[in-house]
Amino acid sequence: MSKFMSERNIRFMMKDVFNLPSLTEYPYYSSHNEKVFQMIIDAALKLADKMLYPVLGEMDKNEPCLENGEVRVHPVVKKLMKAYGEGGWISAGFPESHGGDQLPVSITGITRFIFASANYSASVYPELTAGAAELITTFGTEELIEAYVPMMLEGKWQGTMALTEPQAGSSLSDITTTAYPLTNSEKGGSEESDIRKVYKIKGQKTFISAGDHDGAENIIHLMLARIDGAPAGAKGISLFVVPKKRVDEKGRLIPNDVKVAAIYHKLGYRGAPITELSMGEKDDCFGWLVGQPNRGLAQMFQMMNEARLGVGMGATAIATAAYYAALDYTLQRPQGRPITQKDPSSPQISIIEHTDVKRMLLFQKSVVEGALSLIIQCCLYADLEKVTKGEEKEKYSLLLDLLTPVAKTWPSEQGILATSQAIQCFGGYGYCDDFPVEQYFRDSRIHPIHEGTTGIQGMDLLGRKIIMKEGGAAFLFINEVKKTIQSASSVPELEFHASKLEDAVKCLEEVMVFLLQVMHKKGVDHYLADATLFLEMFGILAISWQWLIQGVAAQKALSDSAACSRKDAFFYKGKIYAMNYFFRYELPKMRAIAVRLTDGDNLTVEMEKECFTNF
Numbered sequence: 001m002s003k004f005m006s007e008r009n010i011r012f013m014m015k016d017v018f019n020l021p022s023l024t025e026y027p028y029y030s031s032h033n034e035k036v037f038q039m040i041i042d043a044a045l046k047l048a049d050k051m052l053y054p055v056l057g058e059m060d061k062n063e064p065c066l067e068n069g070e071v072r073v074h075p076v077v078k079k080l081m082k083a084y085g086e087g088g089w090i091s092a093g094f095p096e097s098h099g100g101d102q103l104p105v106s107i108t109g110i111t112r113f114i115f116a117s118a119n120y121s122a123s124v125y126p127e128l129t130a131g132a133a134e135l136i137t138t139f140g141t142e143e144l145i146e147a148y149v150p151m152m153l154e155g156k157w158q159g160t161m162a163l164t165e166p167q168a169g170s171s172l173s174d175i176t177t178t179a180y181p182l183t184n185s186e187k188g189g190s191e192e193s194d195i196r197k198v199y200k201i202k203g204q205k206t207f208i209s210a211g212d213h214d215g216a217e218n219i220i221h222l223m224l225a226r227i228d229g230a231p232a233g234a235k236g237i238s239l240f241v242v243p244k245k246r247v248d249e250k251g252r253l254i255p256n257d258v259k260v261a262a263i264y265h266k267l268g269y270r271g272a273p274i275t276e277l278s279m280g281e282k283d284d285c286f287g288w289l290v291g292q293p294n295r296g297l298a299q300m301f302q303m304m305n306e307a308r309l310g311v312g313m314g315a316t317a318i319a320t321a322a323y324y325a326a327l328d329y330t331l332q333r334p335q336g337r338p339i340t341q342k343d344p345s346s347p348q349i350s351i352i353e354h355t356d357v358k359r360m361l362l363f364q365k366s367v368v369e370g371a372l373s374l375i376i377q378c379c380l381y382a383d384l385e386k387v388t389k390g391e392e393k394e395k396y397s398l399l400l401d402l403l404t405p406v407a408k409t410w411p412s413e414q415g416i417l418a419t420s421q422a423i424q425c426f427g428g429y430g431y432c433d434d435f436p437v438e439q440y441f442r443d444s445r446i447h448p449i450h451e452g453t454t455g456i457q458g459m460d461l462l463g464r465k466i467i468m469k470e471g472g473a474a475f476l477f478i479n480e481v482k483k484t485i486q487s488a489s490s491v492p493e494l495e496f497h498a499s500k501l502e503d504a505v506k507c508l509e510e511v512m513v514f515l516l517q518v519m520h521k522k523g524v525d526h527y528l529a530d531a532t533l534f535l536e537m538f539g540i541l542a543i544s545w546q547w548l549i550q551g552v553a554a555q556k557a558l559s560d561s562a563a564c565s566r567k568d569a570f571f572y573k574g575k576i577y578a579m580n581y582f583f584r585y586e587l588p589k590m591r592a593i594a595v596r597l598t599d600g601d602n603l604t605v606e607m608e609k610e611c612f613t614n615f
Helices: 007-017 020-025 034-061 076-086 105-118 120-139 142-153 192-196 296-332 355-387 390-431 437-444 454-465 468-489 492-522 531-559 566-586 589-597
Strands: 065-067 070-072 157-162 178-181 198-209 218-227 237-243 245-247 253-255 258-263 274-279 286-289
Touching (some): 007 020, 007 105, 007 531, 020 034, 020 105, 034 105, 120 157, 120 218, 120 237, 120 296, 142 218, 296 390, 355 390, 355 531, 390 437, 454 531, 468 492, 468 531, 492 566, 492 589
Parallel strands (some): 178 218
Antiparallel strands (some): 065 070, 218 237, 245 253, 258 274
């Protein structure tokens, strides 16, 4: 076991729970097998152990700085980008036709979890680059792909997602960055500009992760902008490639009038820069249109949805690292004696033997292993959506759409609480930088904000996903949960859990019916007033479902006593204990949230803003 995650748990998820090697039965993934998957996991662990984890603290203490208009990052970033590129980590999930290894999303997701567990800040550089490159390969012309993607996949050029603007925040329909078609004189009498769809870009972007740094030769921004004269709102937004440096007619990289206006100094996640950018101050910033005009927001949602899963994975990874740090400490730290031991001269016990410490560790374990299971489930749906057709393809697409805001948000919010409990296990030492848990706590706080705040995810789930296809996605999800309940009901040791989850499904259905009636009677404002609470309740049920799936797999392994070693038995029993914890401590919270959601008091809608003023 690494200091920051469990390889044993990865193998359990990969084979026993989700049977990821079965994906190789589909032609698209047929060049791989279980042995190849394990070799990839082993290689990811080696890179994480040797290059990422050793600089976890260094990257936090030596945060990026802005010098002479360029962002300086820790020198290891350049080495890491080279390692990511040469090791094929950026291109791993790309099709072979674009120089990739055509790996399943679920396998690449696991490798990203490993990297993020070792050093979250260091893990975002390749992930952002892969997401930006995938947008270009999906919607760009062959010319655009050839111009940018190879250098990005080699780790020489960084990719970013440039959406947010200072005055717009999360309201992307209000962005003002503008793309101006070139005049005839600027085109120089050549048709090349028309073919490449070149525009001049002017505007500002903010909160751009890895928006500039000296660890890469060039920064390639996938940027949302509005073509001059385009319709207002989301319908008039287009997507552009806007490089920090563009290639001139002689093949040289020259400045593209993209200026770093500011760099943010953050609570945590300090190893990766977050910048504000200004484009076109000298009227010399060029951008290349990706795909069709006015389709940018729909195109960017491909990267945004993948990034939301990535945020959930990152949150899970940080909380996982905090859990294993706490576990190691509580095993070694002697303090106190059993309550029944009155002799002060008797030896102290390790604090893990105290029941409240076990409770704190069980909470952390139930959160991180439940969250990881949900995210791998979503990654598997993405894989199956890619390799199936017709109704089956639509099924996986709908399930993935429905669960994406849950997989982003529940790990983000609960990961903070889990990491806080890790600090509590350390006591006063956890509050000091002698141990990494204080950094993990700071690093974890960004995730409820990244890629859409918790409130936005709640409105996405309740306002869009629950009602899309006339409730078709919600029906599919409930059906998947009921399949697990049916499977668990036949296992005597899991009858209690199956019954409790069945009650939880009924609770969810009752709340959804009630809220839909609210929408028809009182309108959408009242319907969405407590969307965040609905998201929390939905997340509890989704994680309970994942724990029951794991419980079925663990109980099956335990029942095969001949093949189950003593060490394995403890691992599987640990799974059962964590499942028990979640069902007895966390699942009951659903009912309390349901009471609030159905009590009919919409105080947050009705309260006037003036009631907050007390000055």
